[in-house]
Amino acid sequence: MPQDLPALRQEIAALLPRLRRFGRTLAYRQEDADDLVQIAVEKALTRTEQWTPGTRLYSWMFRIMQNAWIDEVRARERRGQTFLPEEEGEQVGDGSTSGSPLDAVLVRKAVAQLSEEHRTVVGLVLVEGLSYQEAAETLGVPVGTVTSRVARAREALQNLLGEWP
Amino acid sequence: MNLNDEQRQAERRRLAAAFDGVLVEPIPPRLSALLQEPVAATAGGTAQVVDLASARTQRRSMNTWMAWGGMAASLVLGTVIGTRLPTEARSDGRALARGPLAQALNTQLASAPPGDVAVPISFKAKDGRWCRSFTTAQNAGLACRDADGAWALQVLAAATPTTGGLRQAATALPPAVLSAVDAAIAGEALNAEQEKSARDRGWR
Numbered sequence: 254m255p256q257d258l259p260a261l262r263q264e265i266a267a268l269l270p271r272l273r274r275f276g277r278t279l280a281y282r283q284e285d286a287d288d289l290v291q292i293a294v295e296k297a298l299t300r301t302e303q304w305t306p307g308t309r310l311y312s313w314m315f316r317i318m319q320n321a322w323i324d325e326v327r328a329r330e331r332r333g334q335t336f337l338p339e340e341e342g343e344q345v346g347d348g349s350t351s352g353s354p355l356d357a358v359l360v361r362k363a364v365a366q367l368s369e370e371h372r373t374v375v376g377l378v379l380v381e382g383l384s385y386q387e388a389a390e391t392l393g394v395p396v397g398t399v400t401s402r403v404a405r406a407r408e409a410l411q412n413l414l415g416e417w418p
Numbered sequence: 419m420n421l422n423d424e425q426r427q428a429e430r431r432r433l434a435a436a437f438d439g440v441l442v443e444p445i446p447p448r449l450s451a452l453l454q455e456p457v458a459a460t461a462g463g464t465a466q467v468v469d470l471a472s473a474r475t476q477r478r479s480m481n482t483w484m485a486w487g488g489m490a491a492s493l494v495l496g497t498v499i500g501t502r503l504p505t506e507a508r509s510d511g512r513a514l515a516r517g518p519l520a521q522a523l524n525t526q527l528a529s530a531p532p533g534d535v536a537v538p539i540s541f542k543a544k545d546g547r548w549c550r551s552f553t554t555a556q557n558a559g560l561a562c563r564d565a566d567g568a569w570a571l572q573v574l575a576a577a578t579p580t581t582g583g584l585r586q587a588a589t590a591l592p593p594a595v596l597s598a599v600d601a602a603i604a605g606e607a608l609n610a611e612q613e614k615s616a617r618d619r620g621w622r
Contacts, residue, residue, distance in 0.1 A: 262453045262454075263453070266450065266453040266454070269445050269449055269450065269453075270440065270441040270443075270445070270513070271441070272444070273441075273443075274437050274438065274440045274441055275450075277437055277440055278437060286440075287446055287449065290449055291448060291449055291452065294452045294453065295452065296451065298452070298453075313435075325597065331605045336467075349462055356432065356436070357435045357436040357439070358433050358436075360433060360435070360436035361436050361437070363435070375433070379429065379430070379433050380433050380437050382433075407429070414432075
C-alpha cells in the first residue's frame with residue numbers, strides 16, 4: 254500500500270540531525286557517517302511500504318542505518334580497510350579534560366574503539382536516549398541482550414577514558 | 419555495571435559534548451536534497467543506492483581537520499558559557515536556540531561589534547512573530563520567537579566563509595537564509611530604533 258510519501262519525507266528530513274548523530278557514533282569519520290545517512294535515507298525511500306505509520310520512525314531509520322553499517326563494515330573487512338581513527342592505539346586520556354572540545358575528541362575516539370555491538374548500543378541508548386525496550390526492538394534482540402551490552406560497553410568506555418568524573 | 423546518579427549525569431554530559439555538536443551543524447545539501455525533491459525529479463523514480471566508497475570518490479576529499487571544523491566551532495561557541503550547546507533539538511520538532519545564541523537573539527543589536535554571534539536583520543513575520551537572522555563563525559540562520567519565549571530555528575545554513583577566524587561571526591547571510599527572510603517578512607526589516615525598542619520590550 255502506498256504511503257504518504259511527502260509526509261514521510263518531511264518526517265525523515267526532520268530526523269536528519271539525529272540520524273547524523275547516530276551515524277557519528279557508528280562511524281568515526283564525519284564523511285563516513287554522512288554517507289551512511291545518505292544510504293539509509295535512499296534505502297528508506299525505496300522501501301516505504303515497510304514503514305508502519307504510527308510506529309516510531311526513528312527506530313525504523315536507525316535500524317536501516319545499523320544494517321547498512323554492518324554491510325559496510327563487512328565489505329571493508331573484505332577489502333582490508335579500517336574505520337578506526339588514524340591515531341589508533343594512542344592513549345585516549347584520563348578524563349581530566351571532561352566537557353572540553355578536546356575531551357569530545359577523546360570520547361569519540363574511545364567510542365570508535367568499542368566493538369560494533371557495543372558502539373551500537375552506546376549510540377542508541379546513551380547518545381540517542383532510546384529506552385532498552387526501544388533499542389531491543391530496533392536491533393531485533395531481547396531486552397536482556399541490550400542491558401548486558403550497555404553494561405559491558407560502559408565498562409569498556411570507562412577502561413578507555415577513566416572513571417566518569 | 420551500576421553507576422550512581424552523578425556518574426550517569428557525567429556520562430551523559432561527556433557523550434553529549436562529544437556527539438551533540440552535529441545537531442546544530444548545517445545539514446549537507448546532498449542529504450536534504452534527497453528528501454526535498456519530488457520523486458519525479460529522478461529518472462525512473464528510484465533513488466540510486468550507492469556504497470560508501472563510490473559516494474566518497476564523488477566528492478572532493480576533505481581533510482579531517484576541515485571535516486571537524488564545524489563541530490569544533492559549535493563546541494567553542496557552546497563552551498563560551500558553561501558547556502551547553504547553542505541549540506537544542508526538541509521532541510516536538512522544534513530546534514531551539516540555547517546558551518550564547520539565545521542570549522544574542524534576546525539582547526544583541528545589529529550594531530553590536532563583531533563577536534561570536536552577529537544579528538544582522540530583524541523583522542516582524544507575516545505570522546506575527548519576531549524573527550532575527552544570525553551568523554556565527556560557521557553557521558547562519560533565521561530564528562523566530564515563539565509564544566513561549568523560545569527562539570525556534572527556521573533555517574540553518576553554512577556561513578559564508580569569512581576571514582575573521584574561527585571565533586568571529588560571518589558578515590554576510592547566505593542565500594538560503596536570505597530566501598527564508600524574504601518568505602517570512604511582513605513589510606520591511608526593523609531599523610536600528612525599532613530594533614532597540616523591540617529588544618527593550620523583550621520581543622513581546
